[in-house]
Amino acid sequence: MGMFQRDRRVFADAEPLDDSYEPEDIRERDEELEKYQRALQPIIDNRPTSNIFLYGKTGTGKTVATKFMLSHLEDDAAQYDDIDLSTVWVSCENLSSSYQVAVALVNELRESRGGDRISTTGYSQQRVFDILYEELDVLGGTVVIVLDEIDNIGHSDDILYGLPRARSNGYVEDIRPVIVGISNDFQFRDNLSPKVKDTLAEKEILFPPYDANQLRSILEPRAEKAFHDGVLDDDVVPLCSAFAAQDTGSARQAIRLLREAGELAQADGSETITEVHVRNAQDELEKNQLYEGMQELTTQGHAVLCALAYREALDEVPVRSRDLYKRYTRICGRLDTDSVSERRVRDHLSDMNMLGLIRVYERNEGLSAGRYHEYELDVPLRAVLDVLLSTSRFEDFAGIIHSAADDNGLLRSDISDY
Numbered sequence: 001m002g003m004f005q006r007d008r009r010v011f012a013d014a015e016p017l018d019d020s021y022e023p024e025d026i027r028e029r030d031e032e033l034e035k036y037q038r039a040l041q042p043i044i045d046n047r048p049t050s051n052i053f054l055y056g057k058t059g060t061g062k063t064v065a066t067k068f069m070l071s072h073l074e075d076d077a078a079q080y081d082d083i084d085l086s087t088v089w090v091s092c093e094n095l096s097s098s099y100q101v102a103v104a105l106v107n108e109l110r111e112s113r114g115g116d117r118i119s120t121t122g123y124s125q126q127r128v129f130d131i132l133y134e135e136l137d138v139l140g141g142t143v144v145i146v147l148d149e150i151d152n153i154g155h156s157d158d159i160l161y162g163l164p165r166a167r168s169n170g171y172v173e174d175i176r177p178v179i180v181g182i183s184n185d186f187q188f189r190d191n192l193s194p195k196v197k198d199t200l201a202e203k204e205i206l207f208p209p210y211d212a213n214q215l216r217s218i219l220e221p222r223a224e225k226a227f228h229d230g231v232l233d234d235d236v237v238p239l240c241s242a243f244a245a246q247d248t249g250s251a252r253q254a255i256r257l258l259r260e261a262g263e264l265a266q267a268d269g270s271e272t273i274t275e276v277h278v279r280n281a282q283d284e285l286e287k288n289q290l291y292e293g294m295q296e297l298t299t300q301g302h303a304v305l306c307a308l309a310y311r312e313a314l315d316e317v318p319v320r321s322r323d324l325y326k327r328y329t330r331i332c333g334r335l336d337t338d339s340v341s342e343r344r345v346r347d348h349l350s351d352m353n354m355l356g357l358i359r360v361y362e363r364n365e366g367l368s369a370g371r372y373h374e375y376e377l378d379v380p381l382r383a384v385l386d387v388l389l390s391t392s393r394f395e396d397f398a399g400i401i402h403s404a405a406d407d408n409g410l411l412r413s414d415i416s417d418y
């Protein structure tokens, strides 16, 4: 008998718990959808349409609501002969400048016409913008341009200024661009230059985090489809909703938790999914989240984490930032990488604290020593070592810290000298 055998006792159809699943209806977002509809209505009326900016934390339904609205808009617009509507969607997840977004838009537009893609490098920004305007002019009519995760372009926001004004500046003749910007970074919105904010955020729609009841209402129809009758204990969906509501208010998190609980139940050969599976699933996902948080740190972040792991292996925690800084600069020296100031190291430590990776203690020694902070890991040393081991530049450090910790202090002098 093979290692893997098909098992369909728990899941009837796992698709509704998949990230790419498109639900039949959008729940608990009536107000936001109404605003969205009002913002898009001028397209059907053939009136000038404002740009729209959607913002809210991750998993709050911005993308799914946009797909839903645009699909209705396209269907309804098709009934009017005098409306020429097209939509183009670009995810800016891996794009970090207006230049890259413009290239991605050109390629999306060209691909939809069966044309050739352009190279991602080698043009001036103005040239790429000109090619984009030419492509849009070929298309004509109203073009809804969705820029998902637009915050990735940071301060390089020329496209958000240029595109909405393309018509008034005479770069395009026959098209009316409507930009839908989507972002989960509140700072990006706040930091937009006033000239961009004026045009991009003409109509803003905030997607607040979901509460437990809303998450329950989003999960229920999916759970009903995903699992066989009688598999789910009554408190499973409410518990998944409560955990996700307490943490982020993200529907994505609630859905993942439910799926993970189902997978754990399947793995134990259980015929029902119970509260215990949800609690175990929550622990599992939290661990993964911390692991991902550590993996996504920059090289500087990893160097700071590595310095803290050293101190942890030597049993010298909590540690003051100035002592940690000395270790950090030595690590940077070994890596042949520039070190940043002690103040920046403290910023990295504060980010790691927010991610739940380290613990910070505020000390107040009165007039003699003043106020200072001390730090220690809030995740198991083994988990940090796993991450450092998988980050090629830190592999050697991980080995040394590992043996020091393993030998319970016997190699202390070696590692202090490293």
Ligand SMILES: Nc1ncnc2c1ncn2[C@@H]1O[C@H](COP(=O)(O)OP(=O)(O)OP(=O)(O)O)[C@@H](O)[C@H]1O
Residues within 6 Å of the ligand: 018, 019, 020, 021, 022, 023, 025, 026, 027, 028, 029, 056, 057, 058, 059, 060, 061, 062, 063, 064, 065, 183, 184, 207, 218, 251, 252, 255
């Ligand atoms: N109101 C809702 N009704 C039904 N499903 C929802 C709702 N809100 C979110 N979802 C589901 O939750 C998941 C995350 O939603 P979505 O991708 O739209 O979030 P987002 O706000 O765009 O997040 P991000 O900023 O991370 O891209 C998707 O699987 C989506 O189908």
